Amino acid sequence: MAVAGERRTSRKAPAELSAPDAAETALGHISSLTGRELIGATSVEPTDDGWRVGVEVIEERRIPSTSDLLAQYEVDLDLTGELLAYRRARRYVRGRTDAGNGIA
Template identity: 60%
Template sequence: MVEEEPPPLPAHDVAELALRDITQLTGKKPLGATSVMPTDEGWTVEVEVIEDRRVPSSTDMLALYEVVLDMDGELLSYRRTRRYARGAGDGMGGRS
C-alpha cells in the first residue's frame, strides 16, 4: 500500500508557527505576519515585531524578520531584515 503524503499546511497555520517561533527565539512581541510565501522547500514568512518599546508608543522601534520553514512547518532559519521607527514609511517612494 502506497503511503499518501499529508496535505500541505495552510498559509494561516504557517503564519502562526512563524509567530510562535519568533516569540520563542527573540523574546519580542510579534505584531503579525506581513507576508506568507510558498517556496520549493517550504515557506518564507515575514513577521513584524516590537523591537524596542518607547513612550509614547508611536515612537516604538519595530523590526521585520524573515522566517524560513520547511513543508512541515519546522523552522529552518530566521533573520532580521529591517529595523525602523513605528509610522516610518516604507521608503519605496509611495504612500504607506
C-alpha cells in the same frame, strides 16, 4: 512477512502546512527565539522548500508609541513547519514611512 509479536508501523508523510498554519507556526518560532512582543504576520509566500513568512515585532517600546522601534523578520519553514532559517530583515521606527514609497 511479519514475525509473530512484531508491530507493523507505517510511515506516513507529515501533512503539509497551509498558509495560515505556516503564519501561526512562524509566529511561535519568532516568539520563542527572540522573546519579543509580536505584532503579527505580514506576509506568507510559498517557496520550493516550504514557506517564507514575514513577521513584525516590537523591538523596543518608546513613548509615544509612534516612535516604537519595530523589526521585520523573515522566517523560512519546511513543508511540515520545521524552522529552516530566520533573519531580521530590517528595523524601523513605527511612525516613519519607507523612503521613496510615495506614501506621505
